Amino acid sequence: MQPVLDISAVNKRFGALTVADAVTFSLAPGEALGIIGPNGAGKSTLFNLITGNLQVDGGRIVFDGTDVTNAPPMQRCLMGIGRTFQIPQPFVKLTVFENLLVAGTFGSRKLEAEVAARCGDILIQTGLIGRANVPAGQLSLLERKRLELARALATNPKVLLLDEIAGGLTEGECAALVGTIRDIHASGISIIWIEHVLHALNSVVERLLVLDFGKVIGMGRPNDIMASKAVREIYLGLDV
Amino acid sequence: MSAPASSAWRVETRTRAATGFSVFAVLLVAIAFAAPFFVSRSLLQDLFLILTMLVLAQNWNLLAGYAGLVSVGQQAFVGFGAYAMFACVSLGGLDPILAVLIAGVAAAMLSVATGFFVFRLQGAYFAIGTWVVAEVVRLVLAQWRALGGGTGTSLPNAAIRDMAAVQWIAEAFSVRSAQAADILTYWLALILCCATIGFIYWLLRTRQGLGLSAVRDNQEAARSVGVDARRIKWAVYVSVAFVTGMAGALIYVQKARISPDAAFSVVDWTAYVIFIVVIGGIGTLEGPIIGVIVFFLLQKTLADYGSWYLLVLGLIGIAIMLFAPRGLWGLFSDRTGIQFFPVRRILKGGPSTDHQGTRGGPHG
Ligand SMILES: Nc1ncnc2c1ncn2[C@@H]1O[C@H](COP(=O)(O)OP(=O)(O)O)[C@@H](O)[C@H]1O
Ligand SMILES: [Mg+2]
Numbered sequence: 252m253q254p255v256l257d258i259s260a261v262n263k264r265f266g267a268l269t270v271a272d273a274v275t276f277s278l279a280p281g282e283a284l285g286i287i288g289p290n291g292a293g294k295s296t297l298f299n300l301i302t303g304n305l306q307v308d309g310g311r312i313v314f315d316g317t318d319v320t321n322a323p324p325m326q327r328c329l330m331g332i333g334r335t336f337q338i339p340q341p342f343v344k345l346t347v348f349e350n351l352l353v354a355g356t357f358g359s360r361k362l363e364a365e366v367a368a369r370c371g372d373i374l375i376q377t378g379l380i381g382r383a384n385v386p387a388g389q390l391s392l393l394e395r396k397r398l399e400l401a402r403a404l405a406t407n408p409k410v411l412l413l414d415e416i417a418g419g420l421t422e423g424e425c426a427a428l429v430g431t432i433r434d435i436h437a438s439g440i441s442i443i444w445i446e447h448v449l450h451a452l453n454s455v456v457e458r459l460l461v462l463d464f465g466k467v468i469g470m471g472r473p474n475d476i477m478a479s480k481a482v483r484e485i486y487l488g489l490d491v
Numbered sequence: 492m493s494a495p496a497s498s499a500w501r502v503e504t505r506t507r508a509a510t511g512f513s514v515f516a517v518l519l520v521a522i523a524f525a526a527p528f529f530v531s532r533s534l535l536q537d538l539f540l541i542l543t544m545l546v547l548a549q550n551w552n553l554l555a556g557y558a559g560l561v562s563v564g565q566q567a568f569v570g571f572g573a574y575a576m577f578a579c580v581s582l583g584g585l586d587p588i589l590a591v592l593i594a595g596v597a598a599a600m601l602s603v604a605t606g607f608f609v610f611r612l613q614g615a616y617f618a619i620g621t622w623v624v625a626e627v628v629r630l631v632l633a634q635w636r637a638l639g640g641g642t643g644t645s646l647p648n649a650a651i652r653d654m655a656a657v658q659w660i661a662e663a664f665s666v667r668s669a670q671a672a673d674i675l676t677y678w679l680a681l682i683l684c685c686a687t688i689g690f691i692y693w694l695l696r697t698r699q700g701l702g703l704s705a706v707r708d709n710q711e712a713a714r715s716v717g718v719d720a721r722r723i724k725w726a727v728y729v730s731v732a733f734v735t736g737m738a739g740a741l742i743y744v745q746k747a748r749i750s751p752d753a754a755f756s757v758v759d760w761t762a763y764v765i766f767i768v769v770i771g772g773i774g775t776l777e778g779p780i781i782g783v784i785v786f787f788l789l790q791k792t793l794a795d796y797g798s799w800y801l802l803v804l805g806l807i808g809i810a811i812m813l814f815a816p817r818g819l820w821g822l823f824s825d826r827t828g829i830q831f832f833p834v835r836r837i838l839k840g841g842p843s844t845d846h847q848g849t850r851g852g853p854h855g
Contacts, residue, residue, distance in 0.1 A: 302715055328717040336715075342708035344774070345701075348838040353705040356698050357717035363502070363698055363836070371500040371841050383838045406716050 253316060255280045255441050256301070256332075256410055261310030263293070263300055263465070270296045272465040274310070278410065283442040285456035285473070287449065289485055293465040294445045295337050298412050301443075302334050303327045315409065328358050333408025337415050337445075339395035343388030347379055347398060350387050351405040358406025370405055376431060377401040393419065400431075410441045417448040425451050453477070461485070501840040504696065504833055512831040523681055527664065527674040535677050539745060541787050542680040546687050546738045547760065548767040548779035550731045553691055555765075556774035557707050558727040561614075564621030565735055565761050567605070567628045568598040570754035572736030573743035574632050580650050582637060587646070587654050588679070591740040598736020601628070602729045610725070622757070629755035643750025651747060676745040683741065687734055692776055695834045699723065704834075707774070758801075766804055770811045772818025776832040781820045 254277035263271035270293035278284055286294050299305040301312060303324040312320045319327050342350050351373060355366030374380040377397050382390065387398060396416050403411055413432070417425055429451050436442055436455065446452040452473075453459075459476040461469035468481050476482055527535060547565070555561045575597035579590035609620040633641045651657065652668045654675065661671035694700045705713040706720045714720050739760070743749050753759070763786065771782025789807070793800040815822045824830060 304711060304715065324714040325717050325719050328715055334715055336712065340709050340712035342705045342712065344708050345704055346835060346837075349701065349704075349836050352836055353701050353713070353718065354716035357702055357705075360717075363701070367502045367836075367838070368500045371838055374838075375842065380841070384835075402716060 252279060254278055254313075255282075255315055256443075257311075257313040258301070259311045259313075261297075261300060261312065262308045263296060263305065264308055270465045271300060271307070271310075274462075274465070274467055276460060276467060276470060278441055278443060280409075281436075281439055281441055282458065283436050283444065283456045285452045285459045286443060286445045286462060287447070287452070287459060287476075287482075288462035292462045294462055295414055296465075297462065298334060298414055298443075298445070301327075301412060302332055325357075328406055328408075329360065331407070331409030332412065333358070333403035333406045333410070334412040335396075335399035335403050335414050335416055339392070339399050341387035341390065341395055341398055341402075344386055346384050347387055347390070347401075348374065348383040350398060350402050354402045354405035355407070358408075366405070369407075373401050373404050376434070377404070378427070378431075393424070404435065408440060410443065411435065413442065413444040413446070415445055415447060417446055417451045420448075429454055449477070499840045499842060500838065503837045503839055504835060506830060506833045508829045509831055509833045516831075520681070520685060524678070527677060532670055532673060535673055536745075537787070539673070539677045539680050541783055542677070542684045543738050543742050544764065544767060544786070545779060545783045546680070546684050547735060547764045548771075548783055549684075549687050549691060549776070550735050550738075551761075551764045552768045552773060552776075552779050553694075553727060554731045556768065556778075557695075557703050558724050559707050559710070560724060560728060561618050562609075562621040563618045563757065563761050563765075564623070564625035565731075565764065566755045566757050566759070567621070567625035568602065568732045568735040569739030569742070569760040570625070570632065570751070571601050571628055572598040572739035573749055573754045574635070574638060575736070576740035576743060577638055577644070577646065577749055580646055581644065587650060587744045588656075591679070591737050591744065594740030595733045595737035598739070599729050599733040601736075602732030606725060606728055610721075610728075625755055625757070629751050632755075633751040639750070641751060643748065643753070645749075646744070646747040651744075654744075673745065676741060679741055683734070683737060688776060692832050692834075695776075695832075699726075700834065701836075703727065763804075766808050768818075769808055770818055772820035772822075772824075775818075775820055775824070777824070777830070778818050778820040782818070785819065 256278040258277065259275050261271050261274045274297060288294055296305065300307050303319070303322055307320060311318060314327065314330055314332060317330065319330065342353065345353065348370060351370035352363055352367065355361070355370050356363050359366065374383050377400055379394065379397055379401055382394060390398060400413065400416055417428055420428060425448065432442065432455050444452060444456060456473060458471065459473045460467060461476060461482055463485060469476055469479055526538065547569070551565055572594035575594040576587065576590040579585040579593050580587050605624045609617055609624060612620040638644050651672045654672060656675055657668055657671045660674050661668050664671065664674065702713065702718040703723050705718055706723055710720050739754070743754065767782035767786045768779050770785055771780065772778025789804065793803055811818060817825065
């Protein structure tokens with residue numbers, strides 16, 4: 252089957268710092284892929300390259316059979332790439348509901364009235380319904396992270412990129428989040444999830460990719476990856 | 492996870508205060524249209540000034556408060572529109588009213604040409620860029636001998652006298668043509684002002700307006716959810732120039748005398764305008780309305796104090812920025828929750844019974 256996302260030999264440097272070094276992988280339709288690696292490895296940067304918020308220095312990004320290497324973020328969103336930001340980026344003066352409405356109406360090129368009900372449903376699904384009519388600037392950090400997920404869903408994505416949305420949650424909240432992401436995955440959306448909370452990640456994803464200094468140093472089934480030497484070295488001292 | 496009940500959702504934007512206000516607004520506009528029947532000529536000229544400043548303020552507010560394009564060079568479009576009108580009337584023999592429309596188009600064309608330059612600049616550099624553009628346009632027009640070069644020129648008396656509807660108004664009110672021209676320009680300013688506010692309010696309630704608000708709050712995130720930030724900003728920049736150019740032309744139909752220094756005055760057409768928006772409340776439609784009234788009252792009270800006037804304006808501006816960053820309207824609106832021009836999309840209905848917004852909400 253044709254991959255929904257195909258990354259080949261992608262490079263990115265910030266001055267002397269290499270943050271993506273010949274990164275190559277592909278994502279099958281309906282697959283859930285986890286990305287792990289130490290802080291500063293280039294995980295978030297990789298997302299920014301996939302969404303077009305940053306330009307690659309070299310390599311190719313193919314989404315759904317179309318080369319999007321030079322497409323602007325807006326166009327990639329319309330094609331079906333949805334994302335969350337690691338540091339939440341809400342539209343602070345708009346309400347939570349309006350944040351979703353923007354994403355719904357622009358992300359799928361429909362009228363506000365056509366997407367309003369779906370936005371309401373997503374607010375229930377992500378547990379934000381109680382805050383629907385509150386300006387997003389008044390949300391707590393955890394609520395902002397949930398809003399990132401809800402807003403990305405509202406764009407009606409084929410591929411959903413999640414960047415560290417489980418950090419700082421209590422055990423119960425984390426389990427609920429895992430449930431939500433499983434539901435999203437079960438609805439047919441492909442997922443790439445960057446996460447340090449490994450038990451949450453491993454209960455959802457089918458494959459893990461390990462990134463270190465911008466290089467892919469391992470890829471495979473979660474159990475095999477967690478057992479590998481490279482990962483043990485990197486995560487020594489980190490909570491496994 | 493609850494089962495979605497899509498059909499039960501409703502979205503509302505109307506508020507009771509706004510419905511009450513719209514009745515009041517219609518009355519106010521009706522009275523304003525009738526004003527020439529019962530106010531003195533000097534008061535009519537004051538009202539003309541208020542209305543045209545309000546048009547400029549609403550436009551700068553749309554530009555800076557919504558599109559995040561903080562321009563300090565809007566005098567470029569005021570002056571260019573005014574000069575375009577003068578050229579049409581003095582050199583082309585056109586009716587001043589028609590010339591006002593052409594001036595808007597000319598200003599819009601100038602904004603397209605200069606936009607390619609200023610849109611390459613970000614933040615403070617954008618602001619400086621717009622100012623540089625305005626200076627360049629001023630210097631170029633000051634070379635135009637046929638329109639008086641650096642010292643300026645006046646509109647021919649006949650042009651004002653023969654302006655569409657002036658004779659008719661002169662007869663109906665039994666006044667001289669100069670006063671009739673004041674009445675006509677006042678009515679045009681009122682129409683332009685209502686049209687501007689109506690247009691911006693309509694825009695904010697459309698899908699594009701929602702996109703614009705998202706760009707204002709966070710451009711990077713807006714682009715990531717499919718908003719074409721660049722196109723929206725261009726559209727705002729050009730339409731603001733169009734209206735600003737018309738306002739500039741109309742102001743100079745009324746003044747009937749132009750010079751480059753006055754028409755491109757950064758104090759008159761940008762500093763005062765920014766003051767109005769900031770003290771009233773940036774990013775709201777109500778703010779500039781409050782701002783222009785406060786500005787006008789201050790101007791009247793402090794008129795005799797010369798340069799002290801500017802100093803006091805500056806101090807008040809700074810005080811408000813420090814202690815009420817959302818302006819006088821923000822101060823009022825935050826306390827009371829009242830909005831006369833509601834644009835919020837409020838979600839109602841749905842399977843959950845309580846979402847008034849104070850509860851934390853269930854997790855997951
Ligand atoms: N826009 C940028 N300009 C310069 N350096 C950056 C930029 N964004 C990220 N970096 C640097 O690139 C490295 C990788 O960052 P990031 O992708 O955020 O890492 P991760 O998400 O894996 O923790 C870090 O050292 C970071 O400081
Ligand atoms: Mg990161």
